[in-house]
Amino acid sequence: MTPLRYVYAVCRPLCAPLQAQLTGVAGAPARQLEHHGLVAVVSLVPAGEFGEEGLGARSRDPERSAVMSRAHQNIVDALTGVTTPLPLPPGMVFPDDSAVRVMIEEHEEDFRRALERLEGRVEWGVRVCLEAARASETESGRTREKAEEFACRLHEALSGQAEDSRLHTSRKMVPSGMPGRGVLDAVYLVPRSRSEEFVERVERVDRAEVGIQGVRVELTGPWAVYSFTGLEGITETTGSAVNAKNEESAEIAKTAEGAARSGARPHERRTAV
Template sequence: MNTPGTLTYVYAVTRPTDRLHEALAGLRGIGMAPARLLISAPVATPGSTPGAAPGSGPVELAFVASDVPVGDFNETALKDHFEDLNWLEDVARTHHDVVQAVAAHATVLPLRMATVYQDDQRARQALTDRHDTFAQRLDLLHAHTEYGVKIYLDPAAAGPQPPAAEAPSTPAAPTSPGKAYLRARRAQHHAREAVHQQARQAAEAIEGIAARHTTLRVRHAPQSGTLTGSQENVLNDAYLIPDDQADRFRAAIADAARAFPDVRIEVTGPWAPYSFAMPPADPPGPADADGPPP
């Protein structure tokens, strides 16, 4: 139940278990508010009929939630906070920490940062309304974990920058600085093309490995700026991998990377399956809750 002056912030969808209740006992969410489970009323699945197989009865789902102040998470406040990078970083880190803590004990479906409802009752209603969709997605994610694979180009592998062209000291110079500059530019171009070709071949090798060990792939846009430093990110994929295939996947990627010395292949994870989750179809709007618009 909400405390006065608060909204219900939801981090993820999961299935409630005794083990998860115990794990959440000391878990703190945004603003150090205690995390809790908002459990839906059991909903019958297609197999929940008399005589059906064990475990196919009514299914409970839960939002992982905590209280947040109305003054920070109503619609007007959020518009301002989304311009505050320090505030966003703090909320995003706490959101991630809660999701990862749940993922260590149960299958989890992460939700968008700053998904809020007017109160626990509205949140439970949204959970019930989307019960079948959430349950199906949790079935897909069960016993799976997300890993990322990135390919980077090392600028040094493309050769040194050509020297700046200078005016020739004498007209009769055997090789003019201008010609030397052009030759260096061509050599650099060929070296860069060779590195890009190696990156393409590495991507094909990764795709072949993924076909053997992964369930789903999401292709994200390459990263840039401070996230990559001097290296150029040319591949940024996320894979949903069965837990019993994760070690073999990582080992196969490491083995393949040895054939491509001029690119860097990085495997990240394990992560909660952010890339394979989905936001609620009807997140609360101004008429229902003081949360962000869809």
């Protein structure tokens, strides 16, 4: 059975080949497929495991989804270290190289505009959580209100240092295995050259600024620019109809939460105040 093409990201041509030891989904090495001056970073994957039925079964198995998302993220992280990739969601699979080229042609202008806009930029994530014991004591009280006020001030300050930001309200705000209640879950688009300044601002958070104890501030990144590509429609209009719309898989790929993400992030910092 002919292998399928699993696509991780689209970027500009790289100056050097990808590292031979860089492996992705199904343990397959990643390679560059260049077309019209753009590059799709792909791996060959077994059709039996990654065809429509295989991906469907994988999407219903959290452990297998986590393995795929972790491998997907490893490739995207490696690319982020050397270029500005436009990451695609986990599960974007095409029947052959020609189909990948067609996908590039169909979205060429979108890719070029996004690359121009996002060149040299990365994504940082910030969460504010109330620790479990504190949250349970103040179900509807002043403590949570103060935490929300602090989160609003922090988000406003960080948004002022970023070029763009997104608030996540639909996904689970507290990482798996970490007790507590989410108050803020946001991501920020920051030029790589100003990332140190952004990190220092988050790390300056102290107890006096919050005004209460039991608040945890978590910083993760730098990530590829998942939240700012504007390419969400690609999953609905391209590929072989096996493009996974698996929310759990995409969630794992975009966040640093849980054991499935352990060690996958270049930086993860937590400040309890």
